[in-house]
Amino acid sequence: MSQQVRAIETRAAIIRGAAAAFEQRGYGSTSLAQVSGAAGVTKGALYFHFDSKEALAVAIIAAQHAASAAAGQKLLDDNYPGLHALVSMSYELARQLRDDLVVSAGIRLTIEAVNFSTPVAGPYLDWMVACEEFLRRGIASGDVNPKLDVSAAAHFCTAAFTGVQVVSDVLTKRADIDQRLTEMWAMLLPALVAPGRWEDLKDLPERIRRERAGL
Amino acid sequence: MSQQVRAIETRAAIIRGAAAAFEQRGYGSTSLAQVSGAAGVTKGALYFHFDSKEALAVAIIAAQHAASAAAGQKLLDDNYPGLHALVSMSYELARQLRDDLVVSAGIRLTIEAVNFSTPVAGPYLDWMVACEEFLRRGIASGDVNPKLDVSAAAHFCTAAFTGVQVVSDVLTKRADIDQRLTEMWAMLLPALVAPGRWEDLKDLPERIRRERAGL
Known part of the structure; x- marks a missing residue:
């Protein structure tokens, strides 16, 4: 195994170990010694890849956002109708969270x-851009109200999803997130x-949720 | 000044100092020494009132929730129409946050x-109960759709407000929160x-926002 491949694998192991440690104890309460323990690497290897705890957090956010954004991009590439893609995206992100x-x-x-x-504003801004694109496609396909303030709606969809997953996490450790998204x-x-288009679309979220669950 | 009064004032000073320190550095990254410095009390006095950092955080949450819940209770006591009270509450909570x-x-x-x-679930559950009461009053006064799933709607209003303030905090340090609530x-x-009731109520949030701003 080349040194470069090993370095990439070590970096990925550190990110996974740090994610586990932060999820268990919270970011602020986790020491770098606990991260190196959870990742199974030496403190030297840890510092070789990340020069601070914040750098590690930023790398986890980037890895998460890449995984989540890839799911959004796939829905865009597959040319699903916009509203269908927007709703599917929310359930897919919930699945990734679980x-x-x-x-x-x-x-x-x-x-x-x-x-x-x-400040880490990028992921929110990226989601707002993706939601805008889904909503514009929804208007083009006739499903979404053409009078909608697309920018404000995209902003709010991003914020509302954020709140739904935060509250679901606190109250049920995300066990009820699919139900709360349907609501x-x-x-x-x-x-x-x-x-x-109301009669055709009013059950869309429930249909997508059941379809994804294989019901 | 009696000893008891002094103890109450010291406790309040610690809560204010800890709130300032946590807001500046984040909860996890703040030490109890930094809290005692910000509060202007000795570490001994700090430990007399709070036996851990988590106890301090729980006390701040309780103090915040008491202040916010009092504003909700006032709107309930004043017998505003339910939908008006629900919307007003969101702007009042935004003001307190700022x-x-x-x-x-x-x-x-x-x-x-x-x-x-x-886990600190109480504040979310309390807000859901308050939102339910506002929505039931809104149904009683004819403003709110009687077919609404009140429990699900109250849950979502609480989650949506949570998300709006989180995103507003990250992107604008809450400068845009009133605009985002109107959206x-x-x-x-x-x-x-x-x-x-649509024609009468469609501008209600904008009317309440302007009224509160004295416009």
Whole structure:
């Protein structure tokens, strides 16, 4: 195995170990010694790759955001109708939050990052851009109300998802996140759906949720 | 000044000092020495009142929640129409977040508290109960759609506000929170408002926001 490959694998192991340690104890309460323990690497190897705890947090956020953004890009590439893609994206991100420790740690760190020396605004802004694109495609396909303030709606969809997952995490460790997302879409659809498309689309979130669950 | 009064004042000073220190550095990265410095009390006095950093965080959350819940209770006592009270509450909580360091620290700690040994679910549950009461009153006064799933809507209003303030904090240090709340209500009103009341109520959030700003 070449030195470069080993370095890449060590870096990935550190990110996974740090994600596990931060998820267990919280970012602020985790020491770099605990990270090197969880990652199974020496403190020297840790410092070779990351010169501070904040650098490590920023790397976890970047790894999480890359995984989540890839799912969004796939939905864009597959040319699903915009509203269908927007709703699917929310359930896919919920699945990543439940199944992928780097994603759940990254999302939590994004929320705590308001205290970092460099604010981490990128992921929110990227999601707003993706939501805008989904909504514009929804208008083009006739599903979304053409009078919608797309920029404000995209901003709010991003913020609302953030709040739903935070509250679901605190109250149920994310066990109820799919149900809460379905309730979120029930509250948002009347504002989003084009007049005349209501009867066809009012059950869309529930349909997508059942389809994803293989029901 | 009696000893008891002095103890109460010292405790309040510690809570204010800790709120300032946590807001500046984040909960996890703040030491108890930094808290005693910010509060202007000795470490001995600090430990007399709080036996751990987590106990201090829980006390800040309690102080914040008492201040915020009092504003909600006042709106309930004043018998405002339910939808008016619900919308007013969101702007009032936004004002507290901007103007009161104990409130902003308490809200942030509530979000970080998912890592605490005792989960802090109470404030979210209390807000859901308050939102339910506002929505039921809104149904009684004919403003809110009687077919609304009140429990799900109250849950989502609480989560949505949480997300709006988190994102506003990260992107603008809460400078845009009133605008984002107005956009949130524009997205939620079509689901909330009773058929036949739309023309009267569609501008309610903007009216309340302007009224509160003295415009």
